[in-house]
Structures are given as structure tokens and as C-alpha cells.
Amino acid sequence: MSALPKVLVVDDQPVNVQLLKRALEKEKIGVITALNGHDALTLVDREHPDVILLDVMMPEMDGIEVCQRLQADPVSKTIPVIFITARSSKEGKLAGLGVGAVDYITKPIDLDETVARVQTHLRFVQINREMLDLQRRLQESRRTASVGAITQGIAHNLNNLLSVVLGYLELIRLNADTPDAVRENADHLDTAVQRIVVIIRQLTSLVVKSRVPTTPRPLDELIANSVRRLQNDLRKSQPAVISVINPLVQQTISTHVEVFEDSLVKLLLNAYESYGENLDGPREIVLRTSIQPAVQQDTGPLLQILIEDKGRGINPEIRDHVFEPFTSSKNTVGVGMGLTVARHSLRNMGGDVELMDNPSGGTIAVFTHPVDRPVRRGVFQESSKSTPPFA
Known part of the structure; x- marks a missing residue:
């Protein structure tokens, strides 16, 4: 004013x-x-x-x-x-x-009454403008905090990974006369470099915006491809036993295949990793599909996929920050953006991701996506497959 x-x-x-x-x-x-x-x-x-x-x-x-x-x-x-x-x-x-x-x-x-009414509405105008300004400042603060968290996470993870790379390069130099040791250390080096590549691609997916082309695809095909991608990523680890309960066998979804499958793979991997590193047996994951009615008049019905595990559940220390960049309960370096990217990608497609406690133990990830053409057009990322956990 x-x-x-x-x-x-x-x-x-x-x-x-x-x-x-x-x-x-x-x-x-x-x-x-x-x-x-x-x-x-x-x-x-x-x-x-x-x-x-x-x-x-x-x-x-x-x-x-x-x-x-x-x-x-x-x-x-x-x-x-x-x-x-x-x-x-x-x-x-x-x-x-x-x-x-x-x-x-x-x-x-009545001039006195008129002046009083005008002053009252001027106060309302001032209060409304102050509220809008406060809202803008709050959004800027959140944006700044998010950028700070991402920057700090990038620096921490990339510094750790670069230290790993330098360590393996030193081992290769010291064992130059031992081919088997060189090959083993080169494999570890390649894994660390791939982790760096994944971080860079995930960051790109959060900032590069373009219109996402969509096509109708069979739901059962999208799910089968996602499960296959996860199993391929876990080929050297303990197997995941995934039960798919999909009554929507004839359902088609208008989506971008890579965005859909990459987001679903990230949630499946999160369910797999919820069992921790010390479990020797198979890790059970249940995937259930359903169609939910529109939540708003201007939107259509939503596909809902529940990804259920019986792992350790949501860590109370990170419950309120689980979708923030580089939030993870794992000690492995180079992790912590899977859920961030999945939620960001699905929201740009008109869907969302939520996590909730599984009543029988573990966690349920709720994956939603419009059945028909996405309400919003958002980012498209060339996302790589998840790399095996680096140890």
C-alpha cells in the first residue's frame, strides 16, 4: 500500500x-x-x-x-x-x-459511519496484503531451505564418492602388477562413478522442465517392466519376492513410460531396502492396484498402486523429512534422492507419492497417477536404472 x-x-x-x-x-x-x-x-x-x-x-x-x-x-x-x-x-x-x-x-x-466502514475495509486490505507478503516470504524461505539442503547433500555425497574414487585409483596404482586386484578395484571404481552419474541425472530431473509426451500403455505391461527392472538391478543381491495383485488387467494408462516405470522402480527399491542389509532370506513386497474416484471436479479418476513391505518401517527420525533430498537411514554414500525424484516426477504428471505405516508392520507407499491424460505437464528426465548398493 x-x-x-x-x-x-x-x-x-x-x-x-x-x-x-x-x-x-x-x-x-x-x-x-x-x-x-x-x-x-x-x-x-x-x-x-x-x-x-x-x-x-x-x-x-x-x-x-x-x-x-x-x-x-x-x-x-x-x-x-x-x-x-x-x-x-x-x-x-x-x-x-x-x-x-x-x-x-x-x-x-452518515459521514462518521461511512468513514468508519471505509477505514475497516482499508484495514482488511492491509491485512490481506500483509498475509500475501508473508506467504511469499514463507515460500521463498522454503525454497531457500530446500536449495540449501540439496546443496549440502550434493557436496556431502559427491565428496564422499570422490574420496572413494581416489581410494580405488590408489589401490589400482599400488596393485598394478596384480591383474585380479586391478579388475576388482576397477569394478568398485566403476560403481562409484555410476553413483555420481545417477546423482547428476537425478538433479537434472528436478530442474529441467519440458512438456512430457504421453501415450496409452497397458497397466500390466508397465508393472511387469518395472518389476523386471528391479530384479535386474538386484541380480547380485538377495532376491525380492514381489506379489502383484492387479485386477485391472485390461486397464490402459496415459503416461510417459520412462517416468512411470522409473518412479515405480524407485518405490519398489525403497520397499526392498526397508528390510535392511542383514536379512539373508527373500524380501517380500506386495503390489496392489485399484482405481480411485477423482478428488476434484476438474480431474479424472486416479490409478492407485500400493507397494507394501514388512521391513523396518518409517524411521521416526526422518518421518517428517522423508521426501527431502538426501534423506536416508542408510549409511551407504550416494543415496537419498529416490523418493524425492519419484514424488517430483509423479506430481508433474498429475499424481503423487505418499508413505504410511503398514498395520501389519513395515511401510505402504501410495503411488497415484491419472488414468487419462495427465492434468499437469511437467519435467521429463532421462533417468538411469538404479545401480547396485555400493559397499
């Missing part, structure tokens, strides 16, 4: 305009005036008043039409309009409030 709040007074009677102008200016309120509806609309566009005092009964364009035109403009519809009218009936007041007015003053005008 400017140094002085600004009120537009609109009345076809000059004497009323002058009385209101003097009363408001006495209270250090800036006043601009118009004697008809057309001039009032011109002043609104040029001066952007904080509150409008608007006479209802005017020739050519009455106050009702002026208010309707103000409400039709996204810029002016938020300006509080106080009607001034000789009508005191309930029906007349309701008619004015129905077109967007926020208050009513009846003639003959």
Missing part, C-alpha cells in the same frame, strides 16, 4: 462527492472521484484504488453494472466495493452483495 490509502468515490451528485471527499481526507485518506460509471472504470485501471465507494443509482451505467465489470477483471475484482444507495430493503442489499459488493451504506449518508 502507498503512503496514503486511496479511495475512489463514485456518485453522479457532485455535492455528495465533495462531502465524502472532505470527510475522508480529514482522516488522511487519499481520494479520487468520478461522476459516472465510465469515468470510474477508467480511474480504476489507471489509479488502482484500495477501496471504492460506489453509488448504485446513476444514469447510463449504474453501480450494479460497474461492479459487475470490476468483478469480470482479474485485476480489479479484489478491490472492495462499498455501495451507496437510497434503497434500504433487504432485497436491494442482497442484489448488491450478489454482484460482488462487500458492504452497503444507505442514504442519507
Whole structure:
């Protein structure tokens, strides 16, 4: 708001305009005036008043039409309009409030009451602007905190991985005369480098935005491909026993295949890793599908996939931050962005990811995705397959 709040007074009677102008200016309120509806609309566009005092009964364009035109403009519809009218009936007041007015003053005008009402609505305007400013500052703070968390996580993980790379390079140099040792250390080196590549690609997926092409694909094919990708990634680890309960065998989903499958693989991998590193036997994961009704009128039905495990559950220490970058309960370096990327990707497709406790122990990941063309268009990332855990 400017140094002085600004009120537009609109009345076809000059004497009323002058009385209101003097009363408001006495209270250090800036006043601009118009004697008809057309001039009032011109002043609104040029001066952007904080509150409008608007006479209802005017020739050519009455106050009702002026208010309707103000409400039709996204810029002016938020300006509080106080009607001034000789009508005191309930029906007349309701008619004015129905077109967007926020208050009513009846003639003959009580100047003290009018000034008090104007001051009240000016306070509302100020409070609303302060709330919007506070909301903007809060969003900026959250954005800054998120950038800080990502930056700190990047530095920590990349520094650790670069230390690993340098360590294996030193081992290769020291064992240059032992081919088997060189090959083994080279394999470890390659794994560490692949971890660095994964981090860079995941970061790219969070910042590079472009329109995502979508095509209808069979749901059972998308799930089968995701399960196969996970099993291929785990070929040197303990097997995952995945039970797929999919009654939607004929269902097609309009999606981007890589985004869908990569997000689902990340959630399956999260379920697999929830069992910890010391479990010798198979790790059981149950995948269930269903169609959920639209949550909003302008959206269609949603595919819901539940990924259930009976692992260690959600660590209470990271429960509130589990979707933040580089949040992980594992000690392995180079991890902690899978859930962040999965949620980001699905939200840009009009879906989401949530985690909740499994009543029988463990965790349930809730994967949602529009059945038809995604509501939002978002990022497309060339994501790599998950690499085996580095030890």
C-alpha cells in the first residue's frame, strides 16, 4: 500500500462527492472521484484504488453494472466495493452483495459511519496484503531451505564418492602388477562413478522442465517392466519376492513410460531396502492396484498402486523429512534422492507419492497417477536404472 490509502468515490451528485471527499481526507485518506460509471472504470485501471465507494443509482451505467465489470477483471475484482444507495430493503442489499459488493451504506449518508466502514475495509486490505507478503516470504524461505539442503547433500555425497574414487585409483596404482586386484578395484571404481552419474541425472530431473509426451500403455505391461527392472538391478543381491495383485488387467494408462516405470522402480527399491542389509532370506513386497474416484471436479479418476513391505518401517527420525533430498537411514554414500525424484516426477504428471505405516508392520507407499491424460505437464528426465548398493 502507498503512503496514503486511496479511495475512489463514485456518485453522479457532485455535492455528495465533495462531502465524502472532505470527510475522508480529514482522516488522511487519499481520494479520487468520478461522476459516472465510465469515468470510474477508467480511474480504476489507471489509479488502482484500495477501496471504492460506489453509488448504485446513476444514469447510463449504474453501480450494479460497474461492479459487475470490476468483478469480470482479474485485476480489479479484489478491490472492495462499498455501495451507496437510497434503497434500504433487504432485497436491494442482497442484489448488491450478489454482484460482488462487500458492504452497503444507505442514504442519507452518515459521514462518521461511512468513514468508519471505509477505514475497516482499508484495514482488511492491509491485512490481506500483509498475509500475501508473508506467504511469499514463507515460500521463498522454503525454497531457500530446500536449495540449501540439496546443496549440502550434493557436496556431502559427491565428496564422499570422490574420496572413494581416489581410494580405488590408489589401490589400482599400488596393485598394478596384480591383474585380479586391478579388475576388482576397477569394478568398485566403476560403481562409484555410476553413483555420481545417477546423482547428476537425478538433479537434472528436478530442474529441467519440458512438456512430457504421453501415450496409452497397458497397466500390466508397465508393472511387469518395472518389476523386471528391479530384479535386474538386484541380480547380485538377495532376491525380492514381489506379489502383484492387479485386477485391472485390461486397464490402459496415459503416461510417459520412462517416468512411470522409473518412479515405480524407485518405490519398489525403497520397499526392498526397508528390510535392511542383514536379512539373508527373500524380501517380500506386495503390489496392489485399484482405481480411485477423482478428488476434484476438474480431474479424472486416479490409478492407485500400493507397494507394501514388512521391513523396518518409517524411521521416526526422518518421518517428517522423508521426501527431502538426501534423506536416508542408510549409511551407504550416494543415496537419498529416490523418493524425492519419484514424488517430483509423479506430481508433474498429475499424481503423487505418499508413505504410511503398514498395520501389519513395515511401510505402504501410495503411488497415484491419472488414468487419462495427465492434468499437469511437467519435467521429463532421462533417468538411469538404479545401480547396485555400493559397499
